[in-house]
Amino acid sequence: MQARKLKAVAKKELRELVKERLVLFGLLLGPLIMYVIMGGAAAAASSSMAKQAIAPPRVAIVYEAGEPDNITLVLARILHAPVFNESMDPLRLLDTGYEFVIVINKSLSATIASGKQAPITVYYKPKSLGWFSLNRPKVIESLVDKALLNATAIILKKYMPDITPEYLQNPARIQLYYYHNGRTMSQGQVVGLIMGVSLAIPLAILTTAVAATQVAAISMGVEKEAKTLEKLLTLPLSREELLLGKLFAVTVLALGGVASYMAGLYTYFAMLSHSYSSIGAGQVSFQFTVPVGALIVTGVGLALTLYASIVIGFIVGSQAHDVRGSQLASSYTAMVLAIPLFIMFFGVDPTQLSATAKALLAIDPYSLLGLASSASINGDTGLSMLSLLGLLVHDAFWTLVAARLLDAESMIVGHPLLRRLSRVLAKRRTS
């Protein structure tokens, strides 16, 4: 094998693929643009929803028993609401521009004084009907609760002079610590870890492996569509030089694709985070607190998976007729391989699965990497090493399959098995 020839093939491959619009847009620019647009849209939507959520409601109170009592006045002060007497129709008030109308009957004070739940009728006129309108009444509920707690505190003060409204709202202040892998963590750190396990790592695996499979398949599809494969196969290159040259180029592009996905994703979260903080709804934390050991296992596993993914891509692409065929076939292949990862997105920890389920996961290189990462995050070194070993077996297996399938004849006229299959299918269609 000669490095000079490898370099020539890799350079040629990169130049041709990078200028291929399908690759350039689908892999490098697409994710970036998509996530920025999504981020902008999500930020705008969340910002407008959050603004609505924290916007002060316009409230009116109708008191049904003549002069308003003390509790009603406390409520009116907290809600900045005018108080009307029973002659006022609450629905008419809604039509004049109030968002909420609270109707208080004369037994309210007596009910609160007896320590029972007080029935209060609230009329709500949403500005427009949408999912948001279902959440909006929570604003008034919390304000009414707050007002009534204050009122209760006033009553209780007679018997417990030191009581505070805060005590009534939250009598216990709990400080919660998580204990995991021999260390205590705050809830924020646990959230970060869960985000890492169920979002960042599966996403990195998914984008890298899917991108690699697709670019490898497209690289073969381009050769077939442009009818350059036959000439390429007669050049004085060993099969290893040809495939490794392509592998280098595909790896560079796949990593470029991953960088683009990650940059897009980062932008997405940054925009979302900014939109929350700009309206004063609090900074949203998206820090992934994955341990260094787990990152190393993930990195090694990712390299092993990348190899298997590219070889799978070459095999799939070599049996397609053109670029579109190879893209379609590789998309389906990647989708099937990625199904277990989607399950991880929903927070299923693969290390907690049964031995049978783990053995089934081992059939799929993407999942095996997920298992290796999760095991190392959970401190199960044995399982993570076993998974990495499994990935090595995958690489060896796919190399053997490639050696059988990626010979010149099968690339030019198709593998005999696939030819037989398509003949059978064609016969069935005709009959």
Next chain:
Amino acid sequence: MPAPAILVDDLHKSYDEVRALNGVSFQVYEGEIYGLIGPNGAGKTTTLRIIAGLLRPDDGRVLVLGHDPFREPVKVKKAISYLPEEAGVYKNLTGEYFLRFIAEIYADSPHEAEEMVKRGAELSGLGERLRSPMKTYSKGMKRRLLLAATLMTNPRVAILDEPTSGLDVYNSVLMRNAIREYARDSNATILLSSHNMLEVEYLCDRVAFIDHGVIIAEGTPKELLEKYGAANLEEAFVKAVGGGIAYAGSKA
């Protein structure tokens, strides 16, 4: 008689149920231009692909300069250069880059690669257009560039599958002249297939007629004309293939 540069012995090849070659045998000697003539589906491309090491024969033997293309693939590939019938180009690369890519694969040093690129640029006759992406080339330009890439590496054996197929008269003449000049200057062995009898008559030292996967006649153009009492190779071919078609175009 010199040693054969290409030895093809009793080749058999089937694609599933279709028999493409049924015992093809011939020899091409060093410095010779040898033409393989036959109708579509006769087995020309399959024969050339087997010689180039792209397809494995079901039975039979091929030797190129004494080497088996399947046991010593890189040795054979280094000595040959193959122009496939429907060869395409990398649409996003320039013609110059393509020549450089091929040269870097064949050459043993950067200097040798540079020499090859120069020779390729000259052979293609594309001048400044070599710097444009190949997607902007006409069919004739692409074919001339591919022939230049095939011959610039100075192969000892050039295998050309229908080199002028689908080209206009002007481009066909340019291609034929380039092949002839290369053969004369380098004393290389050239094996070509063609439908064009005039082209074969003009270029080839010896010719074989192939039909249904077997060689039905072989010899110099003159010998074949005499054998079939024909005025030109086209007539000789029709007579050799038979099948009830009279040469003058009338139905038998």
